[in-house]
Amino acid sequence: MTTTDFRPTTADQITAAGTLLALLHAHSALPTATIQLQYLRMPDTRDFLWGLEVALHNGLDHFEQWRHALGIDPAAVDHHTAVHGTLAWLTATTPHSGIPLKLTGFYHQPEPTTLSADTSEEPATDSCHFCGESKPDVTVQEDPFALELNNESWSIPICDDCLQLRCDEI
Incomplete structure (x- = not known):
């Protein structure tokens, strides 16, 4: 029995890096995001590939601009909340140019309130x-x-x- 010693190299990240450059060039008017090369699961498969993780920290309007530009269906967006506090985030992972792309938008949600009988604006x-x-x-x-x-x-x-x-x- 032989085992293969898998040692990833930066060459494994070239496809994701190239996709990053193409994405930034094609959508240069989008709001600035924090973008990292990450080892991510390709949606609807068991495969893990080097992909892009795009994080937005300046409000949901920036997340929505990116989601729309990437053609991500709103139904594919997941909502998450922190156990304590008001931190929340939206995520969606989608295939993009043959690699997984994970889009995350962070925001602070207001504390839940109880509606009174008068719900007028x-x-x-x-x-x-x-x-x-x-x-x-x-x-x-x-x-x-x-x-x-x-x-x-x-x-x-x-x-x-x-x-x-x-x-x-x-």
Whole structure:
């Protein structure tokens, strides 16, 4: 019986590195992300390959821009939350140019609140929770995405554009 001594080298990462360069060139207007070469499982297989891990830390709008540019179906996105605190993240792993690409968007979610009998919109006192902009149309509303996916009610300041995006994702 013989055993093969598998010792990975940087040559094994060339395909992922080339895909990274092509991705950055093709989508140069996307928001800056932290990108690493990682050994990832190719979706729908048992194979592990060198791929790309793209992490976004500046809000869900950046995650959505990347998700849309990469053609990732919203149904393929998984939602995760930390056991304690308000840290949450969205992930999706997809094949891209023959390698696995894992997209992750981190954000802080508001503390869950209990809705009162009066669910009318309140005037906003803050900027939009998702895009961070102070717009005249920002109001405190129930987040439809959180209600549909987590069965939780979150009252958050949100603008009409982000509210529409959240509704479209359900």
